[in-house]
Amino acid sequence: MTKLSGGSLAAIFAAGCENPKEAWKDPIMQILLVKRIEPQGKNPERYRIVVSDGIHFTQGMIASQSNHFMADGKIDKGSIVKVKEYEAGKVKDKSVLIVLAVELLKDTPEEKIGDPKQVMPDSAAELAQQQRAAQATSTSNFYGNKAGNSSRSAGGAGAGAGPSRGAGQSSRGPAAGVAAIESLSPYQNRWTIKARCVYRGEIKNWKNAKGDGKLFAVTLMDQTGEIKATGFGDQVDALYHVFEEGSVYYVSKCKVQIAKRQFSNVDNDYELVFDRDSEVAKAEDDEDVPMPKYNFVTLEALQNTDKDAQIDVIGVLKEIGDVSTMTSKQSQKSFTKREVSLVDDTGYTVKLAIWGKSAEKFEVMPESVLALKGVKVSDFGGRSLSMQNSSTMQVDPDLEEAHRLKGWFASEGRDSNFHNHQGMNTGTAGANRPTVYKTVQQALDENVGFGENADFYTFKGTISYIKNENHSYAACRTEGCSKKVTEENGSWRCEKCSVNWPEPEWRYILTCSAYDHTGQTWLNVFDDAGKAIIGTTATDLHATQMYDESSYESTMKKANYQSWMFRIRAQQETYQDTPRVRNRVLSAQKIDYAAECTRLINIINLYGSQ
Numbered sequence: 001m002t003k004l005s006g007g008s009l010a011a012i013f014a015a016g017c018e019n020p021k022e023a024w025k026d027p028i029m030q031i032l033l034v035k036r037i038e039p040q041g042k043n044p045e046r047y048r049i050v051v052s053d054g055i056h057f058t059q060g061m062i063a064s065q066s067n068h069f070m071a072d073g074k075i076d077k078g079s080i081v082k083v084k085e086y087e088a089g090k091v092k093d094k095s096v097l098i099v100l101a102v103e104l105l106k107d108t109p110e111e112k113i114g115d116p117k118q119v120m121p122d123s124a125a126e127l128a129q130q131q132r133a134a135q136a137t138s139t140s141n142f143y144g145n146k147a148g149n150s151s152r153s154a155g156g157a158g159a160g161a162g163p164s165r166g167a168g169q170s171s172r173g174p175a176a177g178v179a180a181i182e183s184l185s186p187y188q189n190r191w192t193i194k195a196r197c198v199y200r201g202e203i204k205n206w207k208n209a210k211g212d213g214k215l216f217a218v219t220l221m222d223q224t225g226e227i228k229a230t231g232f233g234d235q236v237d238a239l240y241h242v243f244e245e246g247s248v249y250y251v252s253k254c255k256v257q258i259a260k261r262q263f264s265n266v267d268n269d270y271e272l273v274f275d276r277d278s279e280v281a282k283a284e285d286d287e288d289v290p291m292p293k294y295n296f297v298t299l300e301a302l303q304n305t306d307k308d309a310q311i312d313v314i315g316v317l318k319e320i321g322d323v324s325t326m327t328s329k330q331s332q333k334s335f336t337k338r339e340v341s342l343v344d345d346t347g348y349t350v351k352l353a354i355w356g357k358s359a360e361k362f363e364v365m366p367e368s369v370l371a372l373k374g375v376k377v378s379d380f381g382g383r384s385l386s387m388q389n390s391s392t393m394q395v396d397p398d399l400e401e402a403h404r405l406k407g408w409f410a411s412e413g414r415d416s417n418f419h420n421h422q423g424m425n426t427g428t429a430g431a432n433r434p435t436v437y438k439t440v441q442q443a444l445d446e447n448v449g450f451g452e453n454a455d456f457y458t459f460k461g462t463i464s465y466i467k468n469e470n471h472s473y474a475a476c477r478t479e480g481c482s483k484k485v486t487e488e489n490g491s492w493r494c495e496k497c498s499v500n501w502p503e504p505e506w507r508y509i510l511t512c513s514a515y516d517h518t519g520q521t522w523l524n525v526f527d528d529a530g531k532a533i534i535g536t537t538a539t540d541l542h543a544t545q546m547y548d549e550s551s552y553e554s555t556m557k558k559a560n561y562q563s564w565m566f567r568i569r570a571q572q573e574t575y576q577d578t579p580r581v582r583n584r585v586l587s588a589q590k591i592d593y594a595a596e597c598t599r600l601i602n603i604i605n606l607y608g609s610q
């Protein structure tokens with residue numbers, strides 16, 4: 001068996017790679033697939049390939065000036081080649097190797113060598129970005145309380161050397177000194193953190209026996225953790241307007257003190273206090289600092305959430321109520337409130353209360369996606385949500401969940417009806433839950449899906465068959481588009497985005513047969529549930545199907561005879577003049593056997609009590 005240049009694809013596609021063309025000299029690779037694209041119009045024939053270095057594989061293309069390497073048919077599936085000239089292309093997160101010159105090393109093709117996996121260009125991205133961040137710091141914009149008081153900045157080294165605090169920082173040699181938030185303690189004071197402002201509170205005025213004043217607080221977050229930082233008096237004027245939620249800052253020279261955790265739900269034993277020496281600089285390069293981490297609870301799952309819990313949710317803003325002013329019975333103070341409603345693709349809606357200034361100046365467009373962190377669950381109206389002082393709201397965040405919800409809302413959510421949590425009996429678990437479970441027979445008997453609006457229910461079933469043909473479609477790679485693309489001249493065209501992609505993203509449209517103890521039914525499965533059911537992305541499945549029939553078959557086989565909790569949206573449609581019900585799978589969850597047993601015991605108990 002020939003030895004391939006294992007690791008060469010990873011080296012070529014490593015995201016920080018300065019010169020991918022030279023990353024690996026003359027790598028030896030195996031061709032796993034050759035696909036000839038017929039000439040179209042003036043365009044000559046093209047050859048699409050899948051190449052492997054034994055560890056990774058990637059999609060590839062023979063540059064058309066090199067077609068003669070292919071045309072004689074000597075290079076084929078299984079061929080071992082030396083790739084003498086190449087370029088590394090990247091389409092979104094997928095790699096494409098463009099082969100400019102190639103040499104056939106052996107006359108006879110070989111069996112597939114090794115068990116190569118799709119090469120992932122982004123795995124090395126973080127490292128490269130950190131290196132770039134180090135160079136970018138000195139060009140950042142610096143802010144401070146007062147410019148020109150250099151005598152107490154710059155670490156005391158060069159008094160009078162710089163006109164502003166910024167000069168002190170840039171001379172110190174930036175990223176070298178970037179500290180992790182989790183490493184901060186009161187015992188060291190020379191540090192700079194690079195952190196995202198994930199929350200900025202309103203300015204608060206206080207008054208007590210000692211006097212009065214004002215303060216504000218922000219929550220800062222990096223890869224290692226989060227920390228609260230508070231500014232008082234003059235620091236409010238100097239720094240409040242510097243911070244914007246979502247932006248990244250270099251922060252240094254603050255007091256580190258023990259956190260007063262009773263006033264905060266920021267997870268850190270320490271907190272920062274800005275003083276007159278504190279330096280805050282906006283970082284232009286912010287990609288290596290994480291966005292807030294969310295642990296989203298679906299709106300359906302709110303029913304299983306305890307009252308007063310603080311949770312993260314994401315949903316589409318469906319309705320915006322007016323601001324109302326109320327008077328607190330306890331304090332006789334008046335306060336303002338606005339209620340909005342959110343929906344998500346579990347088919348549920350929930351009300352969210354927003355308070356005070358945030359309620360008054362709420363200017364988010366309907367149909368935006370809201371990601372909320374740390375909102376409180378109340379049992380008002382079954383289940384509702386309330387913003388807390390420390391809660392954060394991101395509008396249309398660049399998160400996968402948000403893009404998914406946008407797509408769902410545009411394609412079907414806008415016209416759906418939603419369940420609310422009202423009238424749910426919070427006292428007893430099980431029997432009164434609004435999640436409706438139906439067997440195949442029950443759905444038939446009750447004409448589920450034949451009403452004017454779609455019906456939602458949960459079905460515990462086992463997959464018995466997945467249609468092999470057309471399991472996925474070629475989709476646009478633009479975030480949130482997912483429209484079908486058509487192949488033309490060896491590339492894939494999205495009419496909506498007016499973009500041509502070298503390779504599409506494949507998305508599932510599975511037709512599955514599923515059954516329970518009462519009967520059999522057909523389910524339509526789309527990309528998210530499809531990934532769960534098949535256990536891989538449609539893009540990977542498609543590639544497998546092209547070059548490795550047997551592992552494709554075993555993947556499909558494995559997906560059979562698995563049991564799931566399917567959340568179904570059933571709606572009537574007319575097909576060839578005959579009305580029939582389409583069962584669209586909104587989600588497929590692994591069965592939680594403990595919860596399922598509790599549910600069944602509750603049903604059994606209902607019989608017992610009669």
Ligand SMILES: [Zn+2]
Binds near residue numbers: 494496
């Ligand atoms: Zn598109």
